[in-house]
Amino acid sequence: MRVISAISDLILPIVIVYILSCGYNKKINVYEVxxxxxxxxxxxxxxxxxxxxxxxxxxxxxxSGGTLELISKAAAPLVRRIGFPPEAVPISLMRLVSSSASTGILLDIFKKYGPDSFIGRFVSVMMSCTETVFYTMSVYFMSVKITKTRYTLAGALVANVAGIVASLTLCRCLWG
Amino acid sequence: MLNYLWGAMIFIGILVAAFTGNMAEVTNGAIDAAKEAVTVCITMVGVMSMWTGVMKIGEEAGVIRSMSRGLRPILKRLFPDVPENHRAMDHIAANVIANFLGLGWAATPAGLMAMEELQSLNRQKDRASKAMCMFMIFNMSSLQLVSINIIAYRTQYGSANPSEIIGPGIITTLASTAAAVIFAKAAEAVT
Structure with missing residues (x-):
């Protein structure tokens, strides 16, 4: 667990120091760049x-109109059984469809529960290991006129679910 | 797609509010949300500019180029059907590295060019090739070092340690990408 928080603390300084030294090495005016x-x-x-x-x-x-709460409540009996926080159901679904809409829900969760609450931490991690599926697929495949996408959607969903499960498990271990 | 999704969100939201008697809250909620988008973006300008500034140095110093080169051996295994020195490989590498470093705006153009090159190698033009499926699944599995915008949002909402999610983010992003690669390879074998 300590390793994970060390990674969190060290990555940014390491990236910055590494890139700066590469820049000086190549005799670049790093400040101007x-x-x-x-x-x-x-x-x-x-x-x-x-x-x-x-x-x-x-x-x-x-x-504010109560729709998000309604979705969470409706899904609660089902997702509680697998230990999934019901408040995270709307964002997990929206994540597949639109990046900006799921960001909107993310900010809403931060506002309501705080970024350091369990749910706030969980959705932060979850958002960093998942990707919009439907939008990305339509843009990329449409650009080359592919209509038969075969197992792409299934694969993307598998990756997303794996990311969500991994986030939940890890957050439970770290901040349970 | 957002054309309909956005409207649907607003219509459904207002409809539910009408049934549950939350109309006053909706009015204030809508105005608050719009206002808040601006405050969030102000924090984001700072964090995002710091990142793009550092990444610009990385670009000029050739760090990004050498990272793409380092990726070659891995890509060769993921895309055995693509000839080693084909341009598709360059674009795939550029896309993966841009995503990895959180440079989303640079990732999409490279990704689209990669698809175009993969299409030129594809025999059946309306059907995705194995390489395309692998590329798309890999791309959508999200592989990133630091999600800088999530950190910016956490800062804006007063997190005591906004960057504490970097470590967990790296571990989980590896897990989702591993699942993606295993699935895609298994599907290649079956089909």
């Missing part, structure tokens, strides 16, 4: 903002 790259961060967030407003609006309506 950093500033140039940081500008790109602005552009990326500026592009995310409108979608985030749109999706947080929709999630806000679902939450």
């Amino acid at each position: 950093f500033i140039e790259g940081a500008k790109e961060g602005f552009k990326i967030v500026a592009e995310i903002l409108p979608t985030l407003i749109g999706l947080m609006l929709a999630v806000g309506i679902l939450r």
Whole structure:
């Protein structure tokens, strides 16, 4: 367990030190390049903002109107039996469909339960090891006009479920 | 797809609110949510710019290129049908590395080019080849070192230790990718 938290603490400093030394090694003006790259961060967030407003609006309506709670409650008897937190049902389903919509629900969970609650930690880990399936598949396959996707969907779902199970198990061990 | 999903979320949300008598909360919830998207993005500008800045240095210093080269032996095993020096391999490597480093905006163009090259090797043009299935499943299994935006969101909502999820994230992302590869290889053998 201590190894895992050491990894969490060390990865960012290690990546930064490693990349900086590579930069100096190649005689790059690292500060100027950093500033140039940081500008790109602005552009990326500026592009995310409108979608985030749109999706947080929709999630806000679902939450405040009671729909998310309704879904969690309806799924509760079923998922409790396998030890899955019912509050995480809406986000797990939405994760498959849309990245920004699931981000909206993630933020909603942070707001309601806090990022350091068990559910907050679980969804944080779960979001970092799963990927939107339906959207990605349609964009990639449509770009080359493939209609028979064979076992791709099954494989992607297997990977997603594996990620969710691994997250739940690990979070139980770490923060149970 | 979002065209319908987004509308459906709003309609259903309001409909449920009407039945449960939560209309006043919906009005405030909608306005709050829109406002909050902006505060979240302000935190995100900081964290995201730090990451893109560092990654830009990595790009200029050739770190990303050498990482893609290091990936070659693994890719050769995952995609035995793709000739070793084919351009598809370059694009696949670029896509995997970009995803790994959390550079999603760079990953998609490389991924689409990889699909195009894989399609040129595909004999049956409307049916996904084994290599395509493997690439897509691998891609959707998510393999990333640090989910920088999740850390930004955790910071925004006052986490005492926003980065504590990095370690667990790495372990679980390896688990999901391992499951993906095993499944895809098994499916290749069966079909």
